[in-house]
Amino acid sequence: MIQSLLIANRGEIACRIIRTAREMGIRTIAVYSDADAKALHVRQADEAVHIGPSPARESYLVGEKIIAAAKATGADAIHPGYGFLSENAAFAQAVIDAGLIWVGPNPSSITAMGLKDGAKKLMAEAGVPVTPGYMGETQAPAFLAERAAEIGYPVLIKAVAGGGGKGMRKVDSPADFIDALASCQREAAASFGNDHVLIEKYILTPRHIEVQVFGDTHGNVVHLFERDCSLQRRHQKVIEEAPAPGMDEVTREALCAAAVRAAQAVDYVGAGTIEFIADASEDLRADRIWFMEMNTRLQVEHPVTEEITGVDLVEWQLRVASGEPIPLQQEELSINGWAMEARLYAEDPTKGFLPSIGTLELFQLPDHLGRVDTGVYEGTEVSPFYDPMIAKVIAYGEDREEARAILSEMLEDSAIWPVKTNSAFLINALAHPDFVAGSVDTGLIGRDGDAMTDEPAPTIGALTNAAMAIVPRSLQAGFRLNAPDVRSAAFLLDGKRVEVELHGPGTEEPAPAMLVAEGGSVWQLTPWRAEGGPGGAAGDGAILSPMPGKVIAVEVAAGDTVSKGQKLITLEAMKMEHSLTAPFDGVVAELNTTPGAQVQVEALLVRIEKDEA
Structure with missing residues (x-):
């Protein structure tokens, strides 16, 4: 068994790995950049090594520094988490060549599945159904435009080395193709160092369904059932759940069997995910589900699988990397209950989901209701250098509605300030009639997202509670709304004056600014002074x-x-x-x-x- 583990990652996934390793008695080593010197994963690990400046390309993406840190600290193994170097076959091979255990699949498997075009050809040969499209080497814009026209619009441009929604563009007409291609290639080059793309037919009523697979060095491959990740914004997952709504046993069996064949085709070892796209125009059917790609690593959304199966996937990773067989056989695995996960991002949905940075002066999430995986704490600086996800909020229920209700309650009880988050957006998404009904395709947010991103405002109840907090007790005793002989407590909220009426004698002295949390949102209320008023704003232009x-x-x-x-x-x-x-x-x-x-x-x-x- 591995005795000492270096985690080549940061944030919530590093903390997640540390948690399981500690439970297994494994010593943990963190690595960190300048920006992460005070990060939670650095605090939680047994040891931590500084590996460079804040930009990932100068720290977390420098494999030589990671391996040097492992050797210097006496680590037995390296766990890459997800993102960064997790699907870099050259790094995996370098870890192995350094005499260390690589907690992941064989480099050859990563290579085989790492490029979407090659992976699709391989899957077709293995009898796994694939989406129609162009996967060739020629990348001239005019040539690709011709292929798109042959496939028929709408089409999807995808970086062959892509993932996480990056390097991906839906194109609805020939007039938009060249600009979308250029943008996609720029993003792909910046994110993956490879600007090659493939073109796929865009499914008009698509659902994103994936299967968790696991292999070991003894020739065993199992699946741990499916997840539904159809609620997406700009091809990035927003809320994931397991199992998939509307999945019957016949379709599940066919889908999961195809996923196992896919993993066996590359002699897969460790945790992996086979992603499929389903045409849901006529519900879920085995003949309308196609292979999309394989992620040769642990997924962000792995907790929902853990919740419904009772399996710790990180523990399985560490045991299999140590040479042990998979702890359970296929017939020992079953689905129990329902789980949902929401990705909590430091971003402002009211401003086009622009990332929000700054210090988390207030960070409260109700982990007593469910599971919270995070890599931050009050006082953490959310920097511009990394992905803006600050937590995963996971709920479990006996059925889908119970899981949905618990997840919504967890988000409603959250309080984060002054960094903006997408909490209110997630609550609105969970309450959308289509989501409640389990009828979600990947275009839902694109169609109805405006209603989900309406800027929230505190209710009269929240404002009343704030008013009660700044007035004397003698006034509180006689308080009532909309009564005669009233006084008022007024606040400055987002540059506007809001007023709450209070009944009773006396005068109130405005208190300093206060925070009001409600429905997953937080507002700063500044008591209004007669001589003051909202400050000037920058010109609209x-x-x-x-x-x-x-x-x-x-x-x-x-x-x-x-x-x-x-x-x-x-x-x-x-x-x-x-x-x-x-x-x-x-x-x-x-x-x-x-x-x-x-x-x-x-x-x-x-x-x-x-x-x-």
């Missing part, structure tokens, strides 16, 4: 950088006439591209950046003046 990042493209020049919604600048930050657009019709009065420039948060990039003509 000022386009500020929402976060530190790199300018990828500048679409306009000073003096250009622009229309509302027109793309002005493309900014790359937190491993994603973000488009900054014109707020109204006007003229570019000021342009302060160029392609390739590194910009800081709230830097003035463009100023638009309204066209008064």
Whole structure:
């Protein structure tokens, strides 16, 4: 058995691995960058090694530093978690060549499944159904446009080395293809160092269903049933669940058998996921489900499988990497109950889901109701260098409705400040009629997302509680709403004056600013003073950088006439591209950046003046 384990990752997955390793009596070693010097995974590990500057390419993605840290600390093995180097076959081989145990599949398996085009060809040979499309070597834009036209729109452009929703674009018409291809290739090159793409037919009513598989060095391969990850935004998973709604036993058996064949085709060892796309226009049917890709690592959403099977997948990984057989055979595995997971991101849904950075002055999640996997704590600095996911909130129930209700309650009871999160968005998604009915396809948020992202506001009840907190007890005793002979407590909320009426004698002295948490959202209320008022705001035409990042493209020049919604600048930050657009019709009065420039948060990039003509 492994005695000492280095975790080549950060955040919640590093903490997750540390938890199981500690329970197994395994010593843990963390690695960290400058930005993560005070991170939770560094605190929890038995030992920690600094590996470089904050950017991942200078720390977490430098395999030589990881291996050197393992050797220096006497580690037996390296667990890559997910992301970063987890699916890098060259790194896996380097770990093995260094005489260390690689907690993952054989490098040859990673190579075989690492490129989507090659993997699809291999799966077709193994009798696993695959989606129609183009998977060739020729990458000339005009040639790819011709292939897209042959396949028929809409099509999906996908980076062959992609994952996590990056390097992926849906294209609805020939007119949009070349621009979407260029954007996809840029993102793929930045994220994976490979800009090659494939083209697939886009399924109009798609569901994303995946199967957890596990193999060992003794020739055993089992599946741990399916997960449904259909609720997505921009191809990134939002809420996952297990099992899949509407999955009958016949379809489940066929799907899981295909997943096992896929794993056997590459002599798979360890935890892996076979991802399928299903045409749900006529419910789930085995003849309408196709192989999409294989992730040769542990998945972000693995907790829902653990909840319904009672299996600790990280423990299985460590045991199998140590040479042991899989602890359970297929007939010993079963589905019990239902589980759901929500990905809690540091991002602002009311501003196009732009990542939110800063110090977590308040961070409360109700882990007494369910499971919370996180890598942060109060006082953590959410930086712009890494993925903005700060926690996974997992609920278990005897059935789907119970799991959904518990997950919603957990999110409603969360309180995070001043970093913005998508908590309210997740609550709205869980309450959407289609989600409640279990009728979800990957386009749901694209169709109805605006209603899910409405800016929340505190209810009169929340404001009343805040008012009661700042007035004398003598006033509280006589309080009632909408009564005659009233006084009021007024607040400044998001630049606007809001008022709550209070009944009774006396005067109140406004207290300092306070936080009000309700329904997964947090607001700062500043008691209003008569002599004060909301401060001035920046002009509407000022386009500020929402976060530190790199300018990828500048679409306009000073003096250009622009229309509302027109793309002005493309900014790359937190491993994603973000488009900054014109707020109204006007003229570019000021342009302060160029392609390739590194910009800081709230830097003035463009100023638009309204066209008064």
